[in-house]
Amino acid sequence: MKYTLIIFFIVAISKTKCNVTANAKNVGEGDISTTRLPSDFTGNKELSDKKLESSKNVGNGESSVYLDDVIFAMKNQNWTAEEKPCLDHIYRLLAGLQNFTLWAVWEWDAQASEPQGLLFGNRYQLGNFDQCMNAPWAKTHPELKTKYCLAEIRLERTDKAVRRRVDRPTYPYQSALDYIEYHVPHSRPLNELTWGACVPSSCPPRTVEQLLxxxxxxxxxxxxxxxxxxxxxxxxxxxxxxxxxxxLFYAFFIVMGSVTAIALVCTYLNYQRTQDSSLDADSREPDFISAFCLRENASDLLRMKKEGVEVFYGIRFLTICLIVMDHQIGIYNAGPISDALSSDELFQQEVNKTTLGMLILHDDLFVDTFFLLSGFLTVTNLVKFNRLPNPLFIILKRYVRLVVALAVVIFYISAVHPYTGTGPLWKRAIAYDTTHCRNNWWLNLLMLNNYINPESMCIIPSWYIPCDFHFFVVTILVYCIYRTWPKLGITIAALLTAASIIAPGVVNYMNELSAVQLFTFDFILNPRGSKDFKLTYIPSHTRFASYLVGFYIGYVFIKYSSKGLDRMRQKWSVLGALAALTLMLLVMLLGSSYLWRSYHPLEGAVYAALNRPVWALGVGLLVLCCSLGHVPLIKSFLSWYPWVPLSRLSYGLFLTHAMLIARNVFITRNPQHNDYVEIVNTTIGIIFFGCLAALAIFLLAEAPANKLLALCLKSKVKKMKDQESNPDPLSTTTSMSTVPTGSGYLSENLPGTIQYSSKI
Incomplete structure (x- = not known):
């Protein structure tokens, strides 16, 4: 027996050495042996019910067992005739994997073999997009072509087990199925994922679904x-x-190139003209050349107007910076991040609330700051008219100031933006916006995109622009009525104010909506499809209150500054500023609490009606304290001169920042770590490049268009002056009743400050 066992072991060892030697020899003989396929993998024979066998020259192991298991599962699927080319490729791929052939390993290595990090919120399993799309042999071996597909997957449990109540959702000894199923309110679901697959180019969608x-x-x-x-x-x-x-792509560069050439030529001609000593620069009339002169437009950008509200420069620019940061956080969290669970903790229930989360969940109030500034500057400019000109001309001038920059950005998104990036999610995210802009650009230009077809809105933040324009038009018309019939004007204004406050509360109550707009993961994925967004967030009739508060605050400022009461005691100024900041903070924190508190329709409706005008009242009070008094540090900081040019670029930054953020997020290939220091760093870059884009838009399109319109209106004024019998109809001593009500009194009555009146 002893000798028998010894002989048995010797024979076994000898056979093992022979097999290893033979395998090594076969692998080393060249490419032919490594690409030799079993007959069942070649696709030349009909698929049989017999389980496919692994290649003989690959040893048994975990990878071999895994591939055999995949092959067996594929054999038990129902395949159609049109899927046969795809299956043939896949069988060759599996055989190549068993032989470790380069093209097969390359293709398999380009995708995630299984989801990772799903329990920590890693929704996007993207694999390696570039490896799949850029195989070195893609052109020389067309039979090995691949494509990259995105699949949406929803996981559902099949067991019928009764779930036990667990007070702690992260209890380590509970079932992982319970954890995956547990969906915290206002956070992303853990049972949904997006999987990127590198598959043969011949595979139809149904085959990709079955393979995954x-x-x-x-x-x-x-x-x-x-x-x-x-x-x-x-x-x-x-x-x-x-x-x-x-x-359209070529048209954009032709148009912008032509405008740039005109601007450069006009700048040169205007410079040559200034060198002529026979001409007084201050006495020259504005003309086409000066309208396109880059130097003059840049000087307008740098000019600081001393009108007592210099704090607006800082408030305007810092507010748009906060909005950019908010959008950066939101869009970034909607993209591929590996630790989304950490971000979602900001939205979780009371026990998990954080101070940071409380401060950013209701930060949509920052937009109401712009509405306040808009209303404030509108009234301060209107009261400067000695005689009110034709309101249609004022509205036209306002429309041109808003629409020119918007048109340039829409043109860019429609024509150029799709060509500026690639990535697994690029076409899904960016082409979607491009399609909307190409189809619905006219709604934006007509200022109707916040009412008509809002689910297909071009440039989501652009909802603000029609709101601001509608407010301006209504305010101008009511003010014209007030100048003619004061009592009627005051009555209409009072009714409008009451309606603007009540409307959002009524809409909120009737539709049982949340007290605040919920910026949840689902909302960020598809803002246009949100019911709250379409019913209460973007319509003009639900956002008018903040604008009217700004109008009334501006009236108070004009009244007291005109009486010489332009200096408030520092003590009261400081106390008023502190009260304003406290009021703003309370409104923001209280709004955040509605994301986790129990829902009460009436309470929510009251808060929805009051939170925005109260916030605007706080900002307005801060402005009055700084403008009519002195608030150390705050006033000097907000009035700092560098804010002047930056504040005038705020409108262009508002239009371009979302596009820049989306590009950064959706060209990513792999999930990123959600680091707020990196988010701040990225936000600074977005602000910088957004300001550069805004500067180009201002110098080449916005400022020239405004000046050309002023020239047209001035020529009309001059023509109508020639028809007037009164040589000086604009004299301040002439009574209102003696002045004709025609439109020929616009140019000289329009103050220069209206150029930036109610723009962001």
Missing amino acids: GIMLARSHLGAAGIKADISVDEPCQSAEDELEYDA
């Missing part, structure tokens, strides 16, 4: 028998799908 189902079933998520609802609803990407430049 097989892979998911053999992952750790499939161990408990989770059912996966998989869908591939959008076209896959391949290396051959490069966008071709269309006519």
